[in-house]
Amino acid sequence: MSIAFGLAIYFMIWWIVLFAALPFGIRRSQVEAGDVAPGTDPGAPERVNMVKVIVITTVIATTIFAGYVWLRYSGITLDDLPLPRPPSGR
Numbered sequence: 001m002s003i004a005f006g007l008a009i010y011f012m013i014w015w016i017v018l019f020a021a022l023p024f025g026i027r028r029s030q031v032e033a034g035d036v037a038p039g040t041d042p043g044a045p046e047r048v049n050m051v052k053v054i055v056i057t058t059v060i061a062t063t064i065f066a067g068y069v070w071l072r073y074s075g076i077t078l079d080d081l082p083l084p085r086p087p088s089g090r
Helices: 003-021 050-074
Strands: none
Touching: 003 050
């Protein structure tokens, strides 16, 4: 695996995990807090701690990427997994 390929895979994993992690930790919307900032959606979160979200995203994405790299270099293929086989066609 080249460095460019590894970085591209890591970036895709990181981006997907970021969007999966964004809703966690949001407690109240601006309407519930009673303080709607002009020009924003009333349902937008009152406060988002992006540093915390980015750190959590990086930890999770790095763990998933490490698992991907291990699986790629371990030699395990889909043929090694105990998956049901399609009928033989006879």
